[in-house]
Amino acid sequence: MINELMIILFAPLIAGVVAWALDIKGIREAIGIIGAAIPLAYLVKLYPTIIENPIDYSITVSGFTLQFQLNTMSWYFAAVASLVGLAMAFGMAVTSRESYDWLFALMSFTGVLGVFLSQDFVGFFLLWELMTFASFMMVLRRNRHESLKYFVLSVIGAYAMLIAIGMLYAKTGALDFASIRQVLYMDAAMGTITTRETAIIFGLFLTAFGVKAGAVPLHVWAPGAYSETDQSYTAFFSGALSKAGAYGFLLLYILMGYKLYAAFGTFHNHLTFAYIIAWIGAITVVVASFLAVLQEDIRKLFAYSSVGQVGYILLAFGLGSTLGFAGGLFHVLSHAIFKGLFWLVTAAIILQTGKTQFKDMGGLAEKMPFTFAMGLIAVLSLAGIPPMAGFASKWLIYEAAISAHMPLVAGAIFLGSALAFAYVVRFLYAVWFGQRPSDLEDVKEAPLPLLIAMALLAIPNLVFGVAPGLVTQYINKILGGEVVGGDYYKLVTPTGTYNALLVTIALVIGLAIAGLVYIYGAKTRKIPVTNTYQSGNPVTEEFNLSIRRNFYKPLAEALEFWLKYSWDRFYERVAGMAEDFADSLRQAFYNGNVQSYSWYLAIVLLILALWGVL
């Protein structure tokens, strides 16, 4: 029987394989886009019925029963991923010229969908690996070192997860979520699984999902991997793939929440394990945002920004309250759409100019007006300026942090927002305004498919910004209660209210007045645009700060002490040590002398003998 879920799951993969095998220009793009559109189409079609009737699907593969279910929560995640995936496909139609890319991009699409839809650990792990592998192959093509860094960390995460799964399997005898959940729920009272084992399983899962979500200190793969691939694909990579990590944390709550609570208890009236997650999120937000501010490369900047934004989601989930979940879930959506949009804008810029550094950019707003408009929406949304989707979700998270009585964490949110503002402002000015380098004079607007892709993500930014209730009411259904009140335009929480429509109207009126002033007010005169902004320092050759070059160098100097320590370098060193260890191991053990080899045999015999004698 062909089930809708199977179509949703495998349409991208099959389309990818077909596109790869045919490899005819034009046709492969068409097939790819169709394959990416099918899941979204089906999800939209199934939307009306999904709340009452979850759709189940299960297949037995080599003795394992893989179960998939489309329920309210998985629909939400799958829909977000499909939306970004479709945008990615449109973007790739322009930016990618290889069937190789199509194969692996669509393969990872299937992987992400599968992770969200799986209801048992075998399918979850299988598709998780598939997703990791496919995204890795996207990077491998362009940069071996970065891709291996990504893959090694991911695989360590995946294997940590596998061990955790295996331990759970050994303890509970089940691999499907429902049974595991039930057994662990019962076990919380009986305590057959010791606290130590629970801690190990929790730690392993934390590692696994932390890697994928890019939580500090496991984030080091993100900058390299996000920047060293096709930028349209990065929209999906950062927008949807990293959400798999966030989803994993949610899963942790669902499956093990009660058991973890029973094992670790509370800390300051707060679930201990959730506290850990919240702080991981908060640290990720702060560290990644600082690092993002200091980047000179657009791709690196957004890569760190992505890490930071996923940190928000973790933070929200770590609050442990339903409001926190609501905020986190909303942020999943809004981050996917604004960060996806950002990456597509970046893709357009790189495609049209071939440059990635801030110092080579400037004044592109006139040349690429539509792209600029899209970029502006993304910037507003990311910086958390109403009436964009980004504001609504951040506001919810903030409210949740306050009502959970975690002021330090709330402070991290604030700090993160401020820093986000700092880096997007630089992006906004350095790329779009100011003096245009002479070699960018004949830059053209991005091609149509890319524009479609951007529009696809920009519209939800606006719609969900103006009417956040659309999302929160669905989230209420996921969480099974009236968590966030209000109507389509108004959000009501225990501590505050946000009326998006009002804000929008105010904003529109304000903009109208400003426009009137601009048109009828003061006389404008054209002056040449130069870099006037020098941070109050005298301009010298060594200390030449402009918005395009070393803009935040003073900040970097202030943070010098902290920047000395880098997780990235630490991991590199560990890897180098492992390789040296491997070398000396094989040189010493396989030394080529058959007499040494005979000694190994004798030693084994000796061990056998001693074990027999003693």
Add this chain to the structure above:
Amino acid sequence: MLKRALAIITLLIIGYWLAQGLAGVPFGEDRMLVAQYYLDHVKEQTGAVNTVTAVVVNYRGFDTLGEVTVLFIASTGVGALLWRKKRERTAKTEGSIVLTTGTRLLAPFIMLFGAYIFIHGHLTPGGGFPGGATIATAFLLLYMAFTVYEIPHKTFEKVEGAVGMAYVLVGLIGLAIGGYFLYDWIWQDWGFGVDNVGRLLSGGFIPVIYTIIGLKVGTELSGIIDNMLKEEVSE
């Protein structure tokens, strides 16, 4: 020196361990299980008097097939490894007069003796392997005595292959006649020499197989000797 000392200590411990294991298998006690069956039934089931031969060729014929194969591999392997485009014997000195005359006189008899050994395998100690080795010894003597002597190794190779095939064919005939591989159809079905147990014309296919083995072992071992004695000569 340290190495020797360590080796000796290691080996002593291993030896002690082995001895401990062997203590559970006391020397000289009757622990026969399957062997007793062999001893009890060997005469009526195989017609051989020498139980070892019966076990080797008949009851555990598979082992012997494998054993022949091992020797065949060795001869093939040595041939493959020492194969060169053109090789000749390079011995300089002829054997002493005692050796040459002795060899001339003895070689045929040694071969005959070898043949005797393997033909009487089911009656007396010995059999295909020592018989074949004896034959090879004759060739060895010939090689040592004469600098130019060479066995006709092409023919020997062919004989080697042919007798090997003959062995398997005997087994396959058993499969065809009696339904079992290596089935002793001569004894079991034809009952050839049933009244003759203890004399030459008995023992089912044992003499046949031992003849095959004897020829095979003889040719193979002489082939190995031949291969090892010849050296590459540049042209």
Add this chain to the structure above:
Amino acid sequence: MISAYYFGAISLILIGLYAILVKKNVLKMLIGLSIMETGVNLLLVSVGYISGRSAPILSEGIGPNQAVDPIPQALVLTAIVIGVATTAMALSVAMIIYEKYGTLNVEEIRRLRG
């Protein structure tokens, strides 16, 4: 108390192993291997020996209950042949080694390693 035959067999095995572990010449190691195989064969036959019985050739009035165990002897026949086959193989390999490397010292036969 362990029987003298067992003692002899184990000694041969250990001496052979000693040669492999200590001697650096390939041929010497092969001699060790050969001695070891002889030891194993001796051990096998000793295991099958039954005190006071004669060889398992049932001709001259020796009944089934007066013979030693024939199976180990059959096994040893096989093992001897296998041993000589291994030795022949090893020696021809050693000859090639000497031809290519000009030495039989195992410490210098180390092109393949790591």
Add this chain to the structure above:
Amino acid sequence: MNGQYASLLIALPLISAFFVPLIKGLGKKAVKYYLVLITALQTGIAAWVFQEVYTTGKPIIVMAGAWRPPVGINLYIGHFAALFVLIVAVVSFLMAVFSIRAISVDPIDKYAMLFLLVMLGATGMIATGDIFNLFVFMEITAISAYALTAYNKTGEAAEASIKYIILGGIGSSFFLIGIALIYGSLGTLNMAQIAQLAGGMDATVAQVGLALIVFGLAVEAELFPLNAWAPDAYQAAPHPITAMFSAFVVKAGLYALARILYLMQAVSSWHSVLKLLIIMATLTVFVAEFAALRQKNVKRMIAYSSIAQIGLIGLAFALGTQSGVDAGVFHMVNHAIVKALLFLAVGHVAVSLGGAEMEKFEGLGKRMPLTAFAITVGAIAAVGIPLFNVFWSKLRILLATLGAGYSWAAAVVLIASVVEAVYYFRLIHTMWFAGEGERISEGLAVSLMLLFLAALVIVIGVYPDYAWSIAQKAGNDIFNVADYIKNVPLMGVGA
């Protein structure tokens, strides 16, 4: 058809090997095609046996010379043996075809004989039901392997061969001592009867005997630290032979290890032997993967990877649980396919480009796209990526390991797997994204074989059910000793 005709599995390669000297006058080509023909025939017989065993569900017991088991030697072709005999035959057939192109060193006729005898030896090891016969077949395999390792007659080949001979010689000597002890204690050599009587054995004898047998077989099965000969032999052997080593010669040893281990379940020191084996197998995986990490020679690298995978199978077998054995058998099948593919492809590259060094692989994606694709498929499969066959068996093994409570072993294996992923992906990157080159011809036969094996990898990866059900039956064949004893028609001698 009579089940006894399964003895043709042994008879055919033997008689054909003996036939080679008679036809060698026809020339090299003829010998090579003869080899292909015989392996094809063998595949046919093996397929018949496989079909017979799996449709009736009953093992075929071949009784040599019509003697019932404890008296005569029997072949036990159960589910496992039927499966593996088929794999042996198929891989041999493929490699025989590959030999046409790959083998140019004389004398071909000797090569053909040794080739057939390696196949025979592995078949016999897998099929036999008698412990001394196992030793004989092991020696057949080993000695022909010694000869084939040195077949190229280079210094390296001879060096590898002498290492193999010395270590293999020690191993087989001690194996024989083990047999002597067990025979001395039980008075029988038949495996089924040994299993029956093992419980009543003297504890010390059983412990020493089992330990020695395990030691002897572990040398053949390449468990650390007894595997030092393996990378050298793999590297120096002719390319088709390397594939055969990895695909079934080692596995035959591993199977024998597992079989004897489980037959001796009743022995009191059984669990400590298992523990020791688990340690050895885990170390095998770890050391071999690390040794492969910075390898310059691709063939040697894959050899190390093969050893590591063998360690993984050994781990699965040493767990002592049904799920572990099933997973191990499944992994054996998958590994045979994957490594046959990899060694075939790498050997093909080495034959075409004159060496298997890493530099030769630069730009391979442009020079020999199909071969590069095959290596890629094999490498990805070996790493254990989903939708490729090894994923399933690796997952099974790890779940079984964790289920048996050996979390540390699973963790070590997974760390090693990370290393494996690194070097395989470096290889893939080198092939596709580094270097340039002219397209060169790849040869039809080899291309077809590569495609066939790659397709098999993916088909099992996407649809593992059939392979898994077969592996389960085969695993049950090893694990369920009671059935094994029941299936062998033991005569009531002494028992």
Add this chain to the structure above:
Amino acid sequence: MNCMACIEYIIIGTMIISAILAVEWRDLLAATVGMAAVSLFASLLFFMLQAPDVAMTEAAIGAALSGAIFIFAIKRTQRFETEEEEKPGWWVRW
């Protein structure tokens, strides 16, 4: 201790001594002879263990033929074990 046992002990003792000599002699030819002697004594022991078949085989194959092929191999290679100065690292020398 009867006389049979005496002979046994003497043969076993000689066998072990020749084995040690075979291992320790630096002249490989002599060592080969020592090895053949071990085989011969072993074949005597086989005879005393009531295994005439094995004794014959061991004498013909184990002593004579293996000795012969060893000697051929020595002729083709080198006769004496050489004392080498030790070059590689300690773990290799081991």
